[in-house]
Amino acid sequence: MSAITLRQLRYFSVLSKSLQYRNAARQLGISQPSLSLQINALEEALGTRLAERRRSGLILTPEGREVAAQAEKILQDVEKLQQIGGPSEDELAGTLRLGSSPTIGPYLLPRVLRQLHRAYPELKLVIRDGTPRDMIEDLLAGKHDLVLTQLPIARDDISHTFLFREPLHLAVPREHPLAGRDYVRKADLSGESLLSLNASYMLSRQVSDLCAASGARLRDDFEGTSLDALRQMVSLGMGMTLLPALYAGSEVKPGEGDVAITQMKPGLYRQAGLAWRRSSGTPASFLKLADFIRDVAAREFAGKVHL
Amino acid sequence: MSAITLRQLRYFSVLSKSLQYRNAARQLGISQPSLSLQINALEEALGTRLAERRRSGLILTPEGREVAAQAEKILQDVEKLQQIGGPSEDELAGTLRLGSSPTIGPYLLPRVLRQLHRAYPELKLVIRDGTPRDMIEDLLAGKHDLVLTQLPIARDDISHTFLFREPLHLAVPREHPLAGRDYVRKADLSGESLLSLNASYMLSRQVSDLCAASGARLRDDFEGTSLDALRQMVSLGMGMTLLPALYAGSEVKPGEGDVAITQMKPGLYRQAGLAWRRSSGTPASFLKLADFIRDVAAREFAGKVHL
DNA sequence: AAGTAAGATAGGTTTTTCCTATCCATTTAC
DNA sequence: GTAAATGGATAGGAAAAACCTATCTTACTT
Structure with missing residues (x-):
């Protein structure tokens, strides 16, 4: 006993409408015997007679009517299948799984997602947080399609595109002498204590670089596990740190609280980017999503970030 | 570009779970190259890459995940297809189209249908009325699967099964001398006027036969188009007629109204049966339905009809 | 750096699908 | 009532699809 094929269903569907x-x-562009054989095979596969053959037109059996209806449904679903790859050329659709760094996502994504949903209601994003280090691993393991994280990424199995450059500001305790300054130079940090996230985050590297360049001391006895934790450690007077502009803009009110934000001069920056497996190729949808994020960033955070 | 096949979907479904x-x-019982080829063909048919091939397991692309989900649905629907013929061996299910004679259906079917629905909730009946003559025609044209009608049917392209024998009673105007009698013999009808349905109904034949055998006169100037019309003509004193026991039992109250019902002696009967196209074969479901109707008739109309 | 493992490719065989030709039964025409 | 026409079934052989074994290529291991 052979299995049912779509060909049989396609043929039967046409036959059930033409009844001849x-x-x-002729409609199917095949010979009548071929059609006969396929319908016979379908009947055999189902173990049921589907139609009474008579010279004056066919009559579907009750089972035949059911099979015709079900076949119609199946063929329609197959039709849908064929369109899965198609329209996504100029529309974002389907489900993308996006990994997001906790130092970027929470301050960028809320606005992006709202506008994204309005612009592409067919697109679904599954978002999961993780440290940049874990996320790259999960990306390669296939748990994410894309990762929103900090650049640079120097791996030849990862492709990426640049999104924007984000200034890093200095956060100092309010009572600290540097708190009132319009801007701070590296040299001003000599001898100060700097706090940092743990080494899974790229930001920690930038803080330690800054220490090396300025003569500040890296407080490696306490490692923040989030930007919020870092800010709170600063407010307790444990030291100063670098905070990304988007975070500072959304979570630290100027002139309020125990933490003051000051510019660095010359500026320090970090780069945000969108990364994916090289083996994914470079799907148009990824680039389109990146474009969209850049757009939103330029519009919503003009002045805060640089393209 | 070749069309999608179920084989491809079946293979991809397994692959999307095994990811290797x-x-x-091995699970599919085919060689690895065969699987490769089929998956490649599916990708080509869809115009999309479905998975990233890597030594350490596959990763489905976003499109691949959608295709896998949709394929699963399709395969499940195909699975349902295969069961359409199966269980109906000992269960009535699906949709049957039943033609029903207006002289039998309305008085028999209400009770049958109620019990049928309780016993076989999966069964749907589409019921349409028509004169027996039209119904046989419609049956042959494929508009009905089955017809509930009066026997005999002497055609070699129609099969049938006997359901029950139903007495025919004499309906006379209340003021007529025969109205009070316990029973009436054929000879008593000599010279009387008999009313009949039009010739599409088999009952009309029985009335005219009775006229011939008894010496009664057939009033062919007025033909009833329904049993109700016939009863009303009797009540107006236009003549007498034969009414089936089930109709008489449900529509004519003894001792009430202008029509009296009396037994014939010896009894007159008609036969009810279920008929279908010979080319339908003899599906178990038809016989099962006939059994059910006989059962209900015996139980609900005991004494009124005879098996 | 060599070995291993997993998917891709090649060549040939088997199975499926299809076509033409023909058959047979029913319906239609004369 | 017989002959022609119509429409589905059957047969045989050709074309296409699917499959298998053997081999290749490359990424991951050891």
């Missing part, structure tokens, strides 16, 4: 072999065969 | 070609191929 020769006619249906 | 060799493993999936």
Whole structure:
């Protein structure tokens, strides 16, 4: 006993409408015997007679009617299948799984997602947080399609595109002498204590670089596990740190609280980017999503970030 | 560009779960190259890459995940297809189209249908009325699967099964001398006027036969188009007629109204049966339905009809 | 750096699908 | 009532699809 094939269903669907072999065969562009054989095979596969053959037109059996209806549904679903790859050329659709760094995502994504949903209601994003280090791993393991994280990424199995450059500001305790300054130079940090996130985050590297360049001391006895934790450690007077502009803009009110934000001069920056497996190729949808994020960033955070 | 096949979907479904070609191929009982080819064909047919091939397991692309989900649905629907013929061996299910004679259906079917629905909730009946003559025609044209009508049917393209024998009673105007009698013999009808349905109904034949045998006069100037019309003509004193026991039992109250019902002696009967196209074969479901109707008739109309 | 493992490719065989020709039964025409 | 026409079934052989074994290529291991 052979299995059902879509070909059989396609043929039967046409036959069930035309109710005539020769006619249906002509519509299908095949010969009448071929159609006969396929319908016979379908009947055998199902173990049921589907139609009474009579010279004056076919009559579907009750089972035949059911099979015709079900076949119609199946063929329609197959039709849908064929369109899965298609329209996504100029529309974002389907489900993308996006990994997001906790130092970027929470301050950028809320606005992006709202506008994204309005612009592409067919697109679904599954978002999961993780440290940049874990996320790259999960990306390669296939748990994410894309990762929103800090650049640079120097791996030849990862492709990426640049999104924007984000200034890093200095956060100092309010009572600290540097708190009132319009801007701070590296040299001003000599001898100060700097706090940092743990080494899974790229930001920690930038803080330690800054220490090396300025003569500040890296407080490696306490490692923040989030930007919020870092800010709170600063407010307790444990030291100063670098905070990304988007975070500072959304979570630290100027002139309020125990933490003051000051510019660095010359500026320090970090780069945000969108990364994916090289083996994914470079799907148009990824680039389109990146474009969209850049757009939103330029519009919503003008002045805060640089393209 | 070749069309999608179910084989491709079946293979891809397994592959999308196993995420390994060799493993999936073993599960499917085919070689790894065969699987490769089929998956490649599916990708080509869809115009999309479905998975990233890597030594350490596959990763489905976003499109691949959608295709896998949709394929699953399709395969499940195909599974349902295969069961359409199956269980109906000992269960009535699906949709049957039943033609029903207006002289039998309305008085028999209400009770049958109620119990049928309780016993076989999966069964749907589409019921349409028509004169027996039209119904046989419609049956042959494929508009009905089955017809509930009066026997005999002497055609070699129609099969049938006997359901029950139903007495025919004499309906006379209340003021007529025969109205009070316990029973009436044929001879008593000599010279009387008999009313009949039009010739599309088999009952009309029985009335005219009775006229011939008894010496009664057939009033062919007025033909009833329904049993109700016939009863009303009797009540107006236009003549007498034969009414089936089920109709008489449900529509004519003894001792009430202008029509009296009396038994014939010896009894007159008609036969009810279920008929279908010979080319339908003899599906178990038809016989099962006939059994059910007989059962209900015996139980609900005991004494009124005879098996 | 060599070995291993997993998917891709090649060549040939088997199975499926299809076509033409023909058959047979029913319906239609004369 | 017989002959022609119509429409589905059957047969045989050709074309296409699917499959298998053997081999290749490359990424991951050891």
